[in-house]
Amino acid sequence: MKIGIFDSGLGGLNIARSIHQLIPEYDSIYLGDTMHVPYGNRSSEMIYKLTERAVTKLFAEDCKLIVIACNTASAKALRKLQQEYLPQYYPDRRILGVIVPTLETAISLKVKKIGLIATSYIVDTAVYTEELNKLDNDIEILPVATPLLVPLIENDGHKWVKEILSDYLKNIQDKNIDSIILGCTHYGILKEVTQGILGDTIQVISQDEFIPIKLKQYLNNHNEIEADLNKDNKYQFLVTDLTSNYQDKASAIFGRKIELVKTNI
Numbered sequence: 540m541k542i543g544i545f546d547s548g549l550g551g552l553n554i555a556r557s558i559h560q561l562i563p564e565y566d567s568i569y570l571g572d573t574m575h576v577p578y579g580n581r582s583s584e585m586i587y588k589l590t591e592r593a594v595t596k597l598f599a600e601d602c603k604l605i606v607i608a609c610n611t612a613s614a615k616a617l618r619k620l621q622q623e624y625l626p627q628y629y630p631d632r633r634i635l636g637v638i639v640p641t642l643e644t645a646i647s648l649k650v651k652k653i654g655l656i657a658t659s660y661i662v663d664t665a666v667y668t669e670e671l672n673k674l675d676n677d678i679e680i681l682p683v684a685t686p687l688l689v690p691l692i693e694n695d696g697h698k699w700v701k702e703i704l705s706d707y708l709k710n711i712q713d714k715n716i717d718s719i720i721l722g723c724t725h726y727g728i729l730k731e732v733t734q735g736i737l738g739d740t741i742q743v744i745s746q747d748e749f750i751p752i753k754l755k756q757y758l759n760n761h762n763e764i765e766a767d768l769n770k771d772n773k774y775q776f777l778v779t780d781l782t783s784n785y786q787d788k789a790s791a792i793f794g795r796k797i798e799l800v801k802t803n804i
């Protein structure tokens with residue numbers, strides 16, 4: 540069986556790449572819902588529906604464990620999938636998200652005032668604040684919605700990113716933050732530009748650096764899941780809509796040429 544990695548689009552390839560780097564032996568399937576990206580401006584109902592469909596596809600493709608790399612999908616769908624969907628349809632399989640692991644990582648870095656850039660959905664629902672309060676009441680989080688960043692990244696708009704990101708960050712720059720969470724799959728590629736804008740004293744917390752470590756720890760602690768995983772270093776990349784532009788972009792994000800395959804879900 541395989542590890543599934545799900546994202547609303549191609550940004551999650553950034554996470555897939557770092558998972559492959561850390562634990563290359565595990566067979567995996569990446570699924571990017573390129574037909575419906577971005578999720579971050581959609582309604583709750585639609586985000587859940589699209590995420591459940593994607594998860595169902597990955598389970599049908601023989602995934603034992605799915606990492607929902609998309610913050611927006613994790614925020615909306617993870618709990619319901621874990622508490623209602625899995626027990627009903629796949630009681631012996633697992634789904635992991637990215638929000639709690641991100642907050643645990645931030646806490647371990649001993650930060651006290653965290654900035655957060657994320658989609659409008661993440662900021663409007665205050666999911667990071669809510670989850671943080673359950674873990675540590677002494678840490679403050681200041682979220683900023685950055686809805687233009689994903690369309691810019693997905694549409695070759697890199698030359699405008701710095702200017703637009705600087706403008707968004709003005710909202711929190713004078714608030715004495717000591718760190719910033721890049722709370723979106725796509726933002727891993729904005730690490731340097733974010734550091735450049737905020738300066739070296741601000742810790743940039745990027746999911747591609749620790750989600751693979753958390754996954755590895757999970758597999759070490761869950762032999763019953765790990766034992767079922769194939770270890771033949773085989774990776775597949777599925778998307779719900781495919782153009783030659785997506786192919787090029789996927790290879791650019793992944794860091795080497797990869798073959799996307801269109802799938803119907």
Ligand code: DGL
Nearest residue numbers: 547577578579610611724
């Ligand atoms: N992948 C989404 C996330 O991590 C961002 C892109 C989107 O809005 O779909 O939140």
